[in-house]
Amino acid sequence: MTAGGQLEMPGMPRRLFPATPSKLATFSDCPRRYRMAYLDRPTPPKGPPWAHNTVGSAVHAALRSWWELPVPERTPRAARQLLYGHWSDTGFADAEQSATWRARAAGWLDEYVPTLDPTDEPVGTERQVAATTERLAVSGRVDRIDARGDELVVVDYKTGRVPSTEDEARGSPALALYVLGVRRTLRRPCTRVELHHLPSGTVAAFEHTDRSLANHVRRAEDVAEDITTATAARDAGAGDDEAFPPVPGQQCSWCDFRRSCPTGQAAAPPRETWSFLPVEP
Template structure:
């Protein structure tokens, strides 16, 4: 994989910033939310659970449990049963809404198993992957990218990163190609498992859509370059905070419509003023 990507994985500099897709996305979306999520201790007051997050976690857990079974037991009926076993009601409007979405989610996983080949055993399920990298070939590593991939398949000797989606809108090839998270998982998976990885896929359970993209070395480096820019800003703000800098200035609130469903809305006056509070079930797939 080192030869395939041309990244330098040799002796790293003494100090590297560790970044994950979640941390980078949080900082890019709102530095204030990043600070509250990862730096402030004790953690500021948060909202309660969101139904769409609960739904996504349940589907992910059910599919992970399904692929942990022997291939002959990966049936639609078993997938539905696992969904029921994993079910939680957090964030739904009431018991009736939760029950309706439980049945809907059972149908999603059953159709997924019916229409996709699930006989191959993945090489990674909720697999933690990590890699020291530099977007510029031939240079020492400048950061460590890491994260937990939903699923990593091996097809024809190459790895494929699979990410499950349960949101309101079906993804397309552009979204798969533009996903910084998938690109980072591809690079880190190749480094961790020592096999080429260029293909990434978004599997949308509500519609059965599979949006796939084939990366090149150049497209992966572009994603890493953008990640490095964000990582440098994140590191500078964090270091300045540790040196006694003003937390509100270093990690300003990036206000907008998303403040309506921010986890830290109760602890952010700017966010409360930016948008009315969303109901905990408003982002469910219709």
């Protein structure tokens, strides 16, 4: 019997665990948070949205929309206008802070967009890709997929506090799984991943090998196995905290489910929703 209660017949293929990079990362960070996000129904109420996520979402949406424009209209000015259209005041301390960050993000696009060739059409923007391994059915959405010669490149936009590094590109489980998804979905070679950090104008890249991808797959499958075991234990009558224990720490300050988690409330004080924005000069 599987964790989902379905009968497994001898000789039948093993049921694949449906996964996304964020789903696996959530369990790795805190099994309780995974339970609240993916298993509890109704889902516990989430906390307020964060300003740094508002910035990232608007920049991502502006770049996606920019590539959807006719080629002659793909200008830095157009990117700025698209950002304004996607902008929200959500998570900021006040309208003044929001306006400051909108101008700052527009400046990032003013610097980044001229580095792009508007005639070099991406193979995909925010493209859904999927792949299977021995134990996983994994899927995800890639910010941009470029064609470089005969190969495809996974491009991920970053808007965080610090520039991305090669170690980050190499160690990202999500990017590795995206490579597998691009290969399976688009049936073309893909090894390179790039993190485009717009605030600094830097690019961190890594060329995956079969070995590095296999290492990421093995770790992802191990997490999926742990999730399956925990879910089966809960279905068999184990308590929620026994099957999905909390992992308290500083991350509890910004957990979406903090208001429903006394352990997290005791572990760390709450943070303001704009506190992850870089310190303004």
